[in-house]
Amino acid sequence: MSINPSHPFANIIPTVRADAMAYVVLERRDVEAMSRFLHDFGFTRVEHEGPNVYFRGFGEKPYSVELIPSDRDAFVGFGLVAADGADLDTLGSANGIAPADSEKPGGGRVLHLVDPNGYRIDLVHGFEKAEAYVPREAIDVENTPWKKSRVNAGVRPPLTPAPVEGVRHLVLQTPHFEQTVRWYMQNFGYLPSDMLQTQSGMIGLGFFRFDRGEQPADHHALAISFGPAPEILHISTETIDIDAVGQGQQYLRAQGWEHFWGIGRHVLGSQVFDYWKDPAGDEWEHYADGDVMTADYPVGFHPFDRAGLWAWGDDLPASMRPAGQAPEEAPPPVRELIDAMLVAPRPWLD
Ligand SMILES: [Fe+2]
Known part of the structure; x- marks a missing residue:
């Protein structure tokens, strides 16, 4: 693992x-409306006994x-796939808990932390x-200024x-940024891909990928952001290609x-993105053409600001900027992040 030793x-x-x-895993008051959203977003319902509803x-x-x-809308948590069954026992022993048989679709064993x-x-x-399938082939860019193959x-x-x-x-x-980063890295081996730092050196946002050795992993499978309260900021899905992002937007409209934000391209991770709100107000992302990295890709450090979150497309929506969410008398670390986010990301924007 080649990480900046400092x-x-x-x-x-x-x-x-x-x-x-x-x-x-989500709790929802209106499962029917949420199910319609997930269908329109590109998921397919899975039949399974019991009151809970599943999509693949x-x-x-x-x-x-x-x-x-449920009688509330809430983010319960998420599941990760172990590379080896023995990992459940190893991680269980380290945390003083035991794996159990899963009664969810697909069965298998599960460890709850x-x-x-x-x-x-x-x-x-x-x-x-499940049986994976190809909804359609990806559309390559075939006609360039130098080659016209279509x-x-x-x-x-x-x-x-x-x-x-x-x-x-x-x-x-999370308000517990360092503790949370350590917890995920220690338990599950996440590697930092890129870290955003304020001028004083405080890390306000980290992107983490799975350590799959020489096998490439998505630039981030988890991003952790410092903020006033624990909250899920978005859930992201990969679609086929940029045309699927565009047609998916047409369909959802x-x-x-x-609609929330997009279409644009991120800087860190390079995804072409489009963000939508579900009926409970949580954000969902479609993306295509994201970066993948092997375990030896070194961590990068960048300024914490709005300009570094998107390469092209519209500016970050106002509600996604912490200025609108934190109290005026925010503690100094939060204040520093807010100030960094207030810097205009492009010369023509506020
Ligand atoms: Fe994302």
Whole structure:
């Protein structure tokens, strides 16, 4: 693991190394409305006994979203796939808990942990994989100024929900930033890909990927942001290509859902993104063409500001900027982050 030796999280020895995102778990008051949203966003419902409702993508995970009927809307937590079944026992021993058989779609075994913010984080293994399928082939850019390989043919992707592979990453906000970063790195072997620092050197946002050795992993499977209270900032899914992001936006607009931010391209991770709000107000991202890194890719350090969050597209929505969320008398670290976010990201923007 080649990490900047001066990095505050450089010497963490992980107990196990998680391999992939499995699912998110949400409580919802209106499961029917949330189910309609997830369908229109590109998920497919999975039949399973019991009151909870499950959705999958076109990848091999038996499910990607679990909805629990509830009298509140809440983010319960998420699941990670273990590379090896023994990892559940190793991590269980280290935390004084035991794995159990899973009664969720796909079965297998599951270990339930609780992170420093009270979220339930599962490690799963041995589930029966769903049959992955290809909704359509990705559209390559074939005609460039130097080469025209598409002749006598147009680009006509269908107007459908953007097919999503599954849940690929999450962004968590926490007032316990350092403790939370340590907890995830120590328990699951997350590697830092990029860190955003304020002028005083405080890290306000970190992007973390799975340590899959020489196998590439998404630039981030988890991002952790310093903020006034624990909160899920968004849940992200990978779709096929940029046209699927665009047609998915057309489809969601036609169904009357609330658009939030995009289409644009991120800087760190390079994803072409589009953000939507679900009926409970949580944010969901479609993305395509994101970066992947092997374990030896070094961590990067960047200024914490709005300018570094997007390469092109509209500015960050006002409600996504911490200035609108934190009290005036915020403690100095929060104040420093707010001030950094208030710097105009482009010469023509406030
Ligand atoms: Fe994202």
